[in-house]
Amino acid sequence: MKIKNSILTVLIGCLGLNLSAQQYPGGIIDKTVAVVGNEMITIGQIEQEVQMMRAQGMSSDRNIRCELLENMLVSKIFLMQSRIDSLKVNQDMVESELSNRIAQVKTSLGGEKEVEAYFGKSLYKIRQEWRKNIEEQSLTQQMQGKVSQNIPEVTPLDVKQMLDTMDKADLPVVPVKYKLSQICIYPDREAANMACKERLLALRERIIAGESFSMLARLYSKDPGSARKGGELGMASKSIFWPVFSDAAMSLKPGIVSQIVETPDGFHIIQVIEKKGDMFNARHILLKPEYTSEDREKAFRTLDSLKTEIESGAVTFSLAAKFYSQDPATRTNGGQMSDPQSGSSYFEIDRLKPQDYEAIRYLSEGGISKPVESLDNEGRNGNTVYKIVRLDKMIDAHPASYEHDYDLLVSMAKQKMSMAAIDQFVNDKIARTNIIIDPIFKDCPFTREGLTSKIRQ
Numbered sequence: 001m002k003i004k005n006s007i008l009t010v011l012i013g014c015l016g017l018n019l020s021a022q023q024y025p026g027g028i029i030d031k032t033v034a035v036v037g038n039e040m041i042t043i044g045q046i047e048q049e050v051q052m053m054r055a056q057g058m059s060s061d062r063n064i065r066c067e068l069l070e071n072m073l074v075s076k077i078f079l080m081q082s083r084i085d086s087l088k089v090n091q092d093m094v095e096s097e098l099s100n101r102i103a104q105v106k107t108s109l110g111g112e113k114e115v116e117a118y119f120g121k122s123l124y125k126i127r128q129e130w131r132k133n134i135e136e137q138s139l140t141q142q143m144q145g146k147v148s149q150n151i152p153e154v155t156p157l158d159v160k161q162m163l164d165t166m167d168k169a170d171l172p173v174v175p176v177k178y179k180l181s182q183i184c185i186y187p188d189r190e191a192a193n194m195a196c197k198e199r200l201l202a203l204r205e206r207i208i209a210g211e212s213f214s215m216l217a218r219l220y221s222k223d224p225g226s227a228r229k230g231g232e233l234g235m236a237s238k239s240i241f242w243p244v245f246s247d248a249a250m251s252l253k254p255g256i257v258s259q260i261v262e263t264p265d266g267f268h269i270i271q272v273i274e275k276k277g278d279m280f281n282a283r284h285i286l287l288k289p290e291y292t293s294e295d296r297e298k299a300f301r302t303l304d305s306l307k308t309e310i311e312s313g314a315v316t317f318s319l320a321a322k323f324y325s326q327d328p329a330t331r332t333n334g335g336q337m338s339d340p341q342s343g344s345s346y347f348e349i350d351r352l353k354p355q356d357y358e359a360i361r362y363l364s365e366g367g368i369s370k371p372v373e374s375l376d377n378e379g380r381n382g383n384t385v386y387k388i389v390r391l392d393k394m395i396d397a398h399p400a401s402y403e404h405d406y407d408l409l410v411s412m413a414k415q416k417m418s419m420a421a422i423d424q425f426v427n428d429k430i431a432r433t434n435i436i437i438d439p440i441f442k443d444c445p446f447t448r449e450g451l452t453s454k455i456r457q
Contacts, residue, residue, distance in 0.1 A: 033438040034069060036076035041069065048129070051119060052105070066444035069437075073451060075140045077429045078147075082139040085146070089135045097134050098127065103237035103278075110235050111276045147425045148418035159409045162416065163402060171399040174408065177346040178360065179393040181335035183306060183320055184327035184376070185299040185386045192289035196267050200260055200287050204269050207257050213271050213283050222266065223286040231271075231283035238278050249282045250275065264378055291384055296373060299386035303371035307388050310368060317368070317390050327376065327385070335390070340377050346395070353382070356389055363391040430454070 030044035049068050102115075102123075109115050112123050119126055163171075203220060207213050214230025221227040238246035242263040249270050252258055258270040266288035273281045306324060309315050321335030330337055338345050349357060359369035369389045375382030400408055430450035437455045446452055 031438075033440065034073060035434070035436045036073055037080050037433055037435075039076040039080060041072050041076065045072070048119070063444060066441060066446070069441060069444065070446050070448065070451065073435065073437075074426055074448075075136070077426055077433065078140040078143040079136050080433075081429070082143040085143070087139050087142045087146075089138050094131060094134045094138060098131050099239070101130060101134075102127065103239045106279055107236040107240060111279055144422060147422055151414070151417040151421050154410050154413045154417070156406075158413050158417075159402060159406065162409065162413050168399065172408070172412070174395070174398055174400050174405055175348045176397045177348055177395045178352065178391060179346050180337045180356070180360065181317055181321065181390045181392055182327065182330055182337055182356075182387045183303065183317070183325040183335055184330070185302055185324075186326045187291040187295035187299065187384060187386070189289060189383075192291050192295075193267075196287050196289045197260055200267050200269055200285065203285060203287075204257055204260075207269075207271075213257070213285070217283055217285045220287065221285045222288050223284070226284065226286075231285055232273070233282055233284065235274065235276070235279055235281040238280060245270070245284075246280075249280050250278075252282075289384075296386065300371040303386060303388045307368050307371070327387075329377070336392070356387075359387075359389045360391045365391055365393055367391050 030042050032040045033043050033046070034041040046065055046068050049072075050064060053064070105115055106112060109118050115126065116123055199220075203216050207216060212230075214232070217227055217231025221231055223231075226233050238250055241249070242265070245261055245263050245268065248258050248261045249272055252270065252272040254272050254274060256271070258268075261268045261270060266286050268284045268286050271283045273283065275281075302324070306315075306320050310317050310320055318334030321331055325331040325335055336345060337347070339347055339351050341351065353375055355372055355374035359372045359374070360367075363369060367390070369391075371386060371388055374385055374387055376385045395404070398404070400412075402409065427448065427450055430448060435451070435454040437451065439456055442455050
């Protein structure tokens with residue numbers, strides 16, 4: 001392997017530590033720059049991580065090589081202890097993570113050959129090295145978990161003591177939170193889906209008759225990211241798309257237009273441009289079901305009637321939701337909504353759909369919105385749904401308090417205790433472990449002071 005980074009050439013020229021060194025075919029030396037017990041860290045390993053970070057578009061505010069070296073040193077400490085404690089690697093997890101990383105890098109760089117050229121080695125060799133790295137990361141994380149598990153249970157007294165010792169200005173501010181319930185009515189999906197498919201079939205026939213797929217994608221596709229590029233998605237791993245979309249694309253010969261493919265995003269026709277291994281570049285046209293004003297008016301009339309009956313006391317919101325709401329996720333619990341990401345029954349503003357927030361922003365607790373058109377949680381962008389929303393409860397923004405935010409403060413206390421246990425473990429190991437760091441890193445702003453004393457003079 002020839003390491004391409006010019007900074008590396010300068011760094012290696014400055015190395016003076018008489019540790020093991022390896023001559024690369026291109027003449028550049030990959031030299032050991034740190035030793036932790038019987039574990040070594042080479043400049044090549046650091047540069048590989050730099051390349052990986054850049055390939056994924058990541059950056060760092062600190063000196064990137066100093067930061068990577070410090071992280072590697074700490075990881076080696078946990079790795080050594082994991083081997084002493086005979087921890088085992090979950091190989092299924094390792095292979096899954098490896099496949100994800102390879103797919104991401106291939107997509108980012110444009111394919112297998114581009115990855116090999118970027119890293120200066122075969123994909124087989126990259127897989128071997130990354131598999132070893134992921135295995136070590138798994139052991140390191142397991143060991144960190146083992147250390148943090150040794151902390152005692154957090155008690156109410158611990159929470160109060162944490163609050164007593166914290167500067168009030170350092171308390172987290174809990175944002176405004178909303179507890180909501182809804183009654184949803186969907187438009188006639190079957191008719192809208194049929195109409196959408198008919199429009200897409202007409203476009204497919206025009207393409208087969210000779211019209212440009214790219215031009216029609218620009219005019220009609222509802223995928224804004226690719227529509228302006230003529231529907232082209234770019235060379236990417238099949239794993240990043242919906243499986244049914246990938247399967248359809250991988251089964252096509254270049255230039256052939258697929259039949260209609262349905263995904264949670266809508267309906268597509270696909271034309272493959274190029275395939276390379278498990279990657280492909282394709283064009284697609286995405287259409288989504290469109291609903292008529294009649295659908296909207298009919299749903300709004302029903303929702304208006306329900307709102308009136310609920311407000312008059314003829315029926316409770318919960319009972320109306322159970323009988324009339326068409327949203328399976330909320331109708332069974334009386335319409336109560338929950339954040340699909342956290343599972344919490346409270347929503348922060350940035351977790352609410354804009355349409356839902358507009359519906360409840362001026363309501364008082366217990367108030368019910370007018371009928372609104374919104375989106376559900378299906379697909380990447382959601383499907384059209386009509387609803388009324390009740391503001392069950394609102395908690396104003398406030399500094400975290402023992403009375404109102406005990407669970408949050410318990411999590412904070414656990415995190416602080418866990419980090420303290422990990423820091424104590426690492427600092428003890430640094431003091432008692434044979435660690436040697438090459439003087440090329442003497443100006444590194446290590447966050448752990450114990451590491452500075454390990455730099456060879």
